[in-house]
Amino acid sequence: MRVSKPIVEIRNVSFHYPGNEKKVLNEASLTVEEGDFLAIIGGNGSGKSTLCKTINGLIPKFYVGEFEGEVVADGLTASEHDVATLSKSIGYVYQDFENQLLRPTVLDDASFVPLNYGFADFKERGKWALQVTGLSRLAKEFVWQLSGGQKHLLALAGAIAMRPKVLIIDEPIAQLDPQHAKTIYDVLKNLNEEYGTTIIVIEHYTEFIATYCKQVVLMDQGRVCWKKDVREALCSVEELLAQQIFPPQVTLAAHSLKRNTSYPITLDEAIGYFSGVTPHFGPLPERNHHDEKVPVLALKNISVRYRTFGKQAKDALHQVSTTFYKGDQVALVGNNGAGKSSLLKILGGIVKPTEGVMELSGNPLKKFTPETLSDHVAFVFQNAEEMFIDDSVRGEIEYYLKARKVENLDVLVDQILADFHLTDFQHHDARLLSGGQQRRVSLAIGAAMRPSIIILDEPTANLDMATKSNVVLMLENLKKHVDTIIIATHDMQLVAEWANRMLVMHDGELIADDGSEDIFKQKEILNRAGLVPPQLIRLCNQLDLPHCVTIDSFVECWKQAEQRGVLNGS
Known part of the structure; x- marks a missing residue:
């Protein structure tokens, strides 16, 4: 069994910007082991992004301020080396990832960083990065033709083309649909498991943390509060809620019912944990119908067509009709x-x-x-x-x-x-x-x-x-x-x-x-559109429970089942 060793060591680091007396980092210390898949969590302003920018030397080399402490990344003391040297082994995908896309075509962009470092195999590195991120088929496309999710994957490809030992991603799924979000995390998992890349994500979505990450770091007011195994971290419900951090919905539901202290953190675990509830809870409330409402704005057979760079016609919208009330x-x-x-x-x-017509209050x-x-x-x-x-x-x-x-x-x-x-x-x-x-x-x-x-x-x-x-x-x-x-x-x-x-x-x-209740049950529609219902609704669908959109409604539903004796063991 291979013994892991530290790849990043942050020792008593403090930092504050000029003119700001409050420290953004306040004697923060953290050790990241080689092969970790680490999530950093904390409220806005807790210092997450600032901490990560010390690892590749952006702080204090690029962002000027008063810096104390020591950071060692891949054996290099950050204060003694420039950002370019550190970036050879520390890859970074920023929250505003589109600013990292610099070249006109996909392959050019993926190859850009190793080209600028003078690697003779820069194009092969770019092709490898596109293969890992699933973008090989788009290698010749222009960057501006990509969707937001594809652009995010391209920014990731550009970062991994250097084959970094550590990859840092700041909020990897903040602007992505559920399908692309899963794709991003699947790529990160593959990099971690197949290529041994140490992954550090700054993340708010604890459901993804539960599924993919191995360790969790909690930050508050510029300090590292703790580093824990992912299960122990996400089951620290009271502590997380005190920091306004929300564990996965299934974890919160189990905690609210207070059945025991061993909570599920993934949907699969929750299905076993909550199984046994029958679906009979009386009739659902009647729903409003459109014909009872006053139309405000209507679209009738609206199409939007534009020409691509190659002068080919493409539909952005095709025959869209709907009415808003x-x-x-x-x-x-x-x-x-x-x-x-x-x-x-x-x-x-x-x-x-x-093509098409828009009507305002019935007037074209x-x-x-x-x-x-x-x-x-x-x-x-x-x-x-x-x-x-x-x-x-x-x-x-x-x-x-x-x-x-x-x-x-x-x-x-x-x-x-x-x-x-x-x-x-x-x-x-x-x-x-x-x-x-x-x-x-x-x-x-x-x-x-x-x-x-x-x-x-x-x-x-x-x-x-x-x-x-x-x-x-x-x-x-x-x-x-x-x-x-x-x-x-x-x-x-x-x-x-x-x-x-x-x-x-x-x-x-x-x-x-x-209504969302109906659509969240239509698997074909969800798959076509790349949608994933909230975790709690997926749990309700799996257990044939009524449609619960909040933890409180789920807990109330469960308690009703207990009172009516429709739970296993009742």
């Missing part, structure tokens, strides 16, 4: 490249359809532009900072209202600030707020436009789990200001908890339009 909370879902963004741009008037819109629709439809971007043009939160919210000369402006702005919990931040620059606070500002800007419909592109992207929960509350507040909310999202838990309709896109077509 007053009171709708619609989730637009599908894998990366399914056509969601194109559909959103049609709804916002940003893109004109090649022959000429619809962003200006035409802006009184009726508001578009909130995925990257909140792209909406900021003033130097204060209040100014951001006032901007549109001033341009339209809205009366009683101050009263309306005060109300919106209160509704979105921004009153205390109204004089702050929105660009300097946290990710969750910026998201609230972007929602407030959209609400201030007082549209009939608001469109949100990935409202929970790049947010930790605790902040995502706050966004769900903000969506409820948003209902006070608009008739209809449409979100494009990969967050299936958000879909389950919030949406009353689920529109499923695949390859430019609308393949399903129904």
